[in-house]
Amino acid sequence: MATLIVPQSVPSPAEDCEQLRKAFAGWGTNEALIIQILAHRNAAQRNLIRETYAATYGEDLLKELDKELSSDFERVVLLWTLDPAERDAFLANEATKRLTASNWVLMEIACTRSSHELFMVRKAYHARYKRSLEEDVAYHTSGDFCKLLxxxxxxxxxxxxxxxxxxxxxxxxxxxxxxxDKAYNHEAIIRILTTRSKAQLNATLNHYNNAFGNAINKDLKTDPKDEYLTILRATIKCLTCPEKYFEKVLRLAINRLGTDEWALTRVVATRAEVDMQRIKEAYHKRNSVPLDRAISGDTSGDYENMLLALIGHGNA
Structure with missing residues (x-):
């Protein structure tokens, strides 16, 4: 249920590269042209554009984009242009760094990608950082977070x-x-959540609800300030209904005092080709406002145009 709008007849990678080259040429950058091309190509097409660009001009397209663009617009374009596994490896690595550390991003990648996708992320991580993802997560997290992540x-x-x-x-x-027993970090809980298939987990949690009269996340809400319990509930949400999890991330990103552009950029760039339609529906239902309107009210310029294009907004 992706929302990406890809034109019926896509120009050849060589033509796209030529247009991108034009967008970079002369005084100032033609941002509209960059959006017109990159925001309307799927992952395989973007990979071909990068390969063709390197072969034709002897330069790395990502480095060119980095030189030409700035701030939030640059970040969303770069994240989007990366291959999905490379993108996740980059985000996961960022999530282990001191200033940008985020257990949430690690949990999100681990729980909302298919087994094969997660395997490809680990492979890309290994290739790029010469360390394993597990090793970095173990080193940068501690206590119950480490036990879970x-x-x-x-x-x-x-x-x-x-x-x-x-x-x-x-x-x-x-x-x-x-x-x-309030044994929230018990190895049995962690083993079940980290090894069972999503279908099996759904069956287990449905039975939990029916047998004990409460959804599991309700029973895990005993202490709203406990960060480990918060991530445990989010893990369950990500594994069972990711669109509700992403709706909440977007809602919190947009409705805070200053927009959380990092979260907004990450969710749009990583879900546009996956389940953005479901996320948009969940957002509209929960907030009575369409997601594109919420994004427009909170962002501006090229950054806004790129986000709107990626969530499949007709005019972008």
């Missing part, structure tokens, strides 16, 4: 629909017992 980023879940109902019932019972 390392197995999350290293997981390779079964992706199919097969569900074992007996297992779902017994694991719902285990989760309920541990949560009732």
């Amino acid at each position: 390392v197995p999350l980023v290293s997981s390779f879940r079964y992706e199919g629909d097969e569900v074992n109902m007996t297992l779902a019932k017994s694991e719902a019972k285990i989760l309920h017992e541990k949560i009732s």
Whole structure:
């Protein structure tokens, strides 16, 4: 359920590169032309443009964009132009750095990518940083966060629909017992959340709800100020209904006193080709305002135009 609008007949990568070259030439940059091309090409097409650009002009397109653009517009264009696995590796690495550290971003990448996608992220991370993602996450996190995040980023879940109902019932019972005992960091909870397939988890959590009369996240809300519990609830949300998780990230990014451009950019760049349609629906339902209107009210200029193009807004 992507929202990316790709034209019916796409120019050849060579033509796109020539147009981009023109956009960089002379005084000032033609930002509208950059948006017109890059915001309307899918991942495979963007990769071809990068390869063709390097082969034709002997230069790295990302470096050229970096030279020509600035601030939030630059960030969204660069993130978008990266291959999805490279992009996630970059975001994950940023999330382990001191100034930009974010357990949330690590959890989000680990829980909302397919097993194969997450495997490709680990591969891209290894290639780019000469270290493993697990090693960096383990080094930069501590305590319960480390206990949860390392197995999350290293997981390779079964992706199919097969569900074992007996297992779902017994694991719902285990989760309920541990949560009732306030043993939120118990290895059983972490093992279930970090190894089971999404279909299996859904079955377990549905049974939890039916058997114990409460959704699991309600039972995990005992202490709203506990950061570990907050990320545990977000993990469950990401694994079971990612669009609701992303709707909340966008809502918080847009509705705060100053916009959180980092979060806004990240969600739009990483979900435009995945489930942005569902996220837009969830956003509209929750906020009674269409997402494109919320973005327009909170951003401006080329940055606004690029975001609107990526979420499939007709005029952008």
